[in-house]
Amino acid sequence: MYLGAPVSVVMDTHDKSRAEYNKLFDDIQAIFQELDDLLDPQDSDSDVYKFNPLKAGESITIDAATAEIVSAALKIGKISGGAYDIAAYRS
Numbered sequence: 001m002y003l004g005a006p007v008s009v010v011m012d013t014h015d016k017s018r019a020e021y022n023k024l025f026d027d028i029q030a031i032f033q034e035l036d037d038l039l040d041p042q043d044s045d046s047d048v049y050k051f052n053p054l055k056a057g058e059s060i061t062i063d064a065a066t067a068e069i070v071s072a073a074l075k076i077g078k079i080s081g082g083a084y085d086i087a088a089y090r091s
Contacts, residue, residue, distance in 0.1 A: 003035065038066045048066070
């Protein structure tokens with residue numbers, strides 16, 4: 001589980017050796033783990049945990065990946081007319 005949800009990945013590996021498959025799988029897991037580490041609102045080391053309590057006008061430095069994801073989430077919220085709300089979180 002990453003980001004509090006089960007994750008499944010489907011890969012076409014018919015042309016990959018077992019070693020290539022294992023490397024690819026490990027790389028994918030590392031990406032998901034990195035995102036989980038950055039975005040977990042309950043992990044005191046994550047960017048999200050650190051910026052959630054900020055007041056308007058306060059700022060911190062966050063990872064570029066976090067900034068990109070937050071920016072995309074804000075755009076989705078705007079496009080959806082607020083149906084998707086990045087601020088909505090149930091612990």
